[in-house]
Amino acid sequence: MDDYLIVAETGIIIRILCGGILYLQADGNYTHIIQKGKPKQTCSKALGKFQVELDCKLFCRCHDSYIVNLLEILKYEKARGGYVLLSDGTRVPVSQKKKKHFLAAFCLK
Numbered sequence: 329m330d331d332y333l334i335v336a337e338t339g340i341i342i343r344i345l346c347g348g349i350l351y352l353q354a355d356g357n358y359t360h361i362i363q364k365g366k367p368k369q370t371c372s373k374a375l376g377k378f379q380v381e382l383d384c385k386l387f388c389r390c391h392d393s394y395i396v397n398l399l400e401i402l403k404y405e406k407a408r409g410g411y412v413l414l415s416d417g418t419r420v421p422v423s424q425k426k427k428k429h430f431l432a433a434f435c436l437k
Contacts, residue, residue: 331383335361335371342369346386350400350414352378354393364400364416388433391423398434 331346344361353360354375361369379389389395390412400415410422412434422430 333361333378333381335369335373337371344369346382346397347399349387349397350416350418351397351420352395362418384433388430390426390430391421392426394420396420401434404431404434 333344333346333349335342335344344363348363348366350362350364352375353362355370357372357374358370359373359375359378361371363369375389375393375395379387379395382395386398387395388398396412396414402413402415404410404412404422409424410427411419412422413419
């Protein structure tokens, strides 16, 4: 996968390899981009804008606050409302309203 996200910050433009992204997390009008083996990147762009830019075959919005890389999911657990376990050990919640869409995308991988 050679796709990149272009993230503009104050005075710099960063190119992030999509395949290296574990998940994105909303924080108000900011988004934290969590990558494998790299520091967290924070940018002033809403999560919804990233959802439009990312490949829906590789990324899925599983919660109002999270988009996950489907290839980095080790398992989905129904306990505690539902969550996914990512390759780095992070647990990301799956919301009730996004569960059906998430499971359809996850089971196709």
